[in-house]
Amino acid sequence: MPSLPRKLVKRAAMLLIVLTGVSLLSFALSAISPIDAAEAFARRSLISVSPEQIDLLRVEMGLDKPIYIQYLKWLGGLLRGDFGVSLITRAPIADDIFARISLTLKLSGLSLLIVAVTSVSGAVICAARKNSPFDHAIRGITVFGLSVPNFWLGFVLLLIFAVKLPIFNVIESGSSLKALILPAVALAIPSGSSMTRIFRATILSEMNKDYVIYARARGLSAHRTLWMHILKNSFPSILTMLCQNFGYMISSCAVLEKIFSLKGLGGYLADAIIGRDLAAVNACVFIVALIFVAVNTLSDIVNARIAPRMAGGVPNV
């Protein structure tokens, strides 16, 4: 096995490449848009605006320069921690993101926790009691869970638990557990349903391996040690999937943040996209990618520790 520092350096290099790629892609996408961002922005806020005002705005937005210069400028700012100023809030983007990111992370984290706990336990029980009524019920429920559009779930949950039953408020301030639990559940239902089904299949296929069949043949079917082995071997792929899901969750937070009136990163990104606030979009995309990449790296490291012999054929990246 190559020495740890060398692996880390290789890993870090990969991350940098991915992040650079993400930022390049982000700029490329904004370049292909035919809408003149300066003009669109000026007209959004003003009843009457002159071409001179638009030109001033264009210079302020830095859009008068060719795209590669804009990218280099952005890169320079990034290294200083300066993402520019948001067109919508007129505050430094770094400040905006910093104020909002903890809420989104908490929301996604809480949601992931719910997903992990319910899907893993659900999957284990289903696999252990395959084809029992419980198994069928869970499989039925999860199919519904992953077929429901999540933009609708939030609204329904609020309607039931905030309006009909006065348990929660429609608007909860802050980022306490009470404020985040409903949106976290809404976020967790589609992912959790999907994960439960996948984990069930993973555990089942693990249970079909030789050592399990052998142990069963020796009459050790429900033995705890056997289960620990099964879980330990299923763990890498479960963790990988959960972490990939985390990244996906962060970006799908947007709709839920809106309906639950939460001041998070997802809503900020959505507003920036709609308002053609390119600087904010680039910054948010970068941060989201950073989180995604970091979380996946973490999961790879944990996997490498727990199960050093990974499924064959995967190169050591």
Added chain:
Amino acid sequence: MFRKTLKNPQAAAGLTLIAIFVFAALFAPSLAPNDPGEINAAAKYLPPDGTFPLGTDQLGRCVFSRLLYGARNSAAIAFPTLLIIGLCGTILGSAAAYAGGVLERVFIVICDIFMAFPSLVIAISLVGALGYGMANIAAAVFFSSWVWFAKVVRTWAAIEIGKDYVTAAKIAGCSGAAALFRHIIPNILPRCLVYLSTGVASIILMVSSFSYLGLGFSAGTPEWGAMLNEAQSNFYAHPELLMYPGVCILAAVMGFNLFGEALRDVVTPEGAGQ
């Protein structure tokens, strides 16, 4: 393999739903009792009757006809996009695994880049740049989701390449393309099909979310997601209009998932390991 699938009750249920979906999509023009786009302001919110099996919506259009044509539009996007994702993902993913070395690394990096990118941004940028319309929506769906499949294909292909029969083929002088198409791809194809069959469901949902966000088809196009969006605007007065497209999406998505998972159960049978 297929006979075994059909015997599985879950697969049968899934197939039934899929069949209904495809049937509705194919024969919508003949099955629909009315023109789905025919507006009649005086006939708004009619209850179900002989002419309008499920009543009318806020513009007096026949809900049932719109649902049928909605199946058609959803299928028209989902199936071709899926086909292209399947082709590109399978070929590129296994080619990358076979090529190995730097090319494989580059491929993985590209996949990571797209995976780290919020798909909403890709979708909005593409639709914003290319305009509305079915082809552009399909492109947006494709670009935001192809990598997830391609990366998984690469992993599977890499595992296959590590196996003995591939080495044997190489020794026997099999060329790259031949090895790919004759040996590797056929062995991973079943798993690809399983993945793709559940992929239809997520495409339908993705298109629905795009419609909900206003990135969908042109106004008035019967499509389940767009119908959900319209019904949401009139939720308090007529909540049943929300239920019809919702149930349709549910049924279609459920059908594909049930079938896909039954296929998976068949394709990874007992004793064959991972």
Added chain:
Amino acid sequence: MKRRFLSITLGTLMLLSLLTACKNSGDDAPTDEPGTSVTELTFSESWDFSSGFYPVLTPENSTNTGPMSYASNFYETLVNYENGNFVPGLAESWEVSDDGTVYTFKLLEGVKFSDGEDFNAAALKKSMDVVPQNLGVYNGSYGVLSTLISEIVIVDDYTVELRITQPYYGVLKDLAVINPMGIVSPAMLEADGSPGEAFKTGTYGTGPYMYAGDGDGTTYAFVRNPYYSREQPDLDKFYVKVIPDNSAKLLALKSGEIDAIVNSDSLSYDGYFEMQSASGFEAALSPQESNTRFLVFNLNHTPFDDISVRAALARAIDKSAICDGLLSGLEDPADSLFPKSYPYCDIDVNVPTYDPDEAKTILENAGWTDTDDDGIREKDGVRLSGSMIYMTGSDTIVSDLALTIAAQAKEIGAELIPEGYDMMGLYGAMYGDFAVGLYHAYTLQYDPYTLMTNMNSELGADPFACQATAGIDEGNAIIKRLNSTPDETEVQDIYTQILNNITDNSIFIPISYIREIAVWNSDKIAEFSFAGYPTATNVARITTR
């Protein structure tokens, strides 16, 4: 397995229908105990107040103008707009010189700002002097007046002369709009006249309320202005909660977390009817119209350069059916570009009546016939077809309107293809080669003055408005004359000319007049009246139980 599956399906379907049936059972508004009088209310707004409370709000400091709808609680203006007239505000009375360049205002005495400073001529002068500089590069975008001020002269403690460089008939209207003419306490301005940090965290005006200073970004509290000496409003305190999503606002109203929703940006018609029929809530339409929906043609885009085409389409749109049906009776059919209640707009125009047969005759006589039997007419190889651009929103009502209009056009053999754009996209499309636009005017605070100003194509400010003067000889000159004449008769003549030209040449097809809407918890609120500019939430006009 199949049976289990079926039972699960049925069960869920039943659950879903139960759910949706549940919500129809008429929500009860949360009530106070009998005998207590309501001293506090909570409202909602889509954006926060992070850009501060200074009345001059430009894209320099923020693009979210929502909080301006509460500004009338803290700031006052020299004059107020009420039902088509300009009435005294902080100015008791005024006189205009014959040449229209000097306005003399007699100020209200005994008024103080919320920081204790006196309101007098000196304070007024300082407050208004800094407005052009604080507008910066956007001077002129919020009313013409700020570009015309030559000097503000203090005659005595409570008399002020506003001198402008040229006559302008809209001086009073510009003075009535809080952004930018709300009067602030000059003691709180920075030395250089900019609002500074003070206005980020406080309101310093003469209005009955002021900011308590303790907002957390989600809820802002406002209390009585201790120095307000005129008739006191009912409420001691009010809160504004930041709720970006309109569905969430309605849910919050139902659950009692907020007490009213005002303004059609925050409330859909569906929500309006829902609360109207719910017990414990009431709903109202503003008596004033505040906007106009219209179709506008690009006179340079074939085939809409042909007056027969436009005249025919003007007779093909069934406005009554649209207003009664799609718009649920909440909007009235529009005859002219502006409602008669607007200043200078009490004019009778020759409105074409809905008559599809006559429309078809007009087209036939002009040579538009359906030669290839596809339902759309042609003439000299040109199809009677064009794209109709409009803005999509969270509410699908405009999309539905576009589809309805397209269907009515199809009846007479014309093809209008709806093309929806998001806000930014629409602005891009407007400046391109559009054929037909489905849009609306600027709302009462800017109409009709600003829309008329933008009809001058040299400004390049609004491609829709410019169509009104295309085809009039010297159209731009007429608009410039409008904005510089002291003669009220001439102003009225120009309005009459332009509005008639629009109708006679079918340049715009006005569809409906929009009114503002409000819903509120009637257990807490006894009476609700709309403000002079009905998009604003004026707390003083609310009486509580």
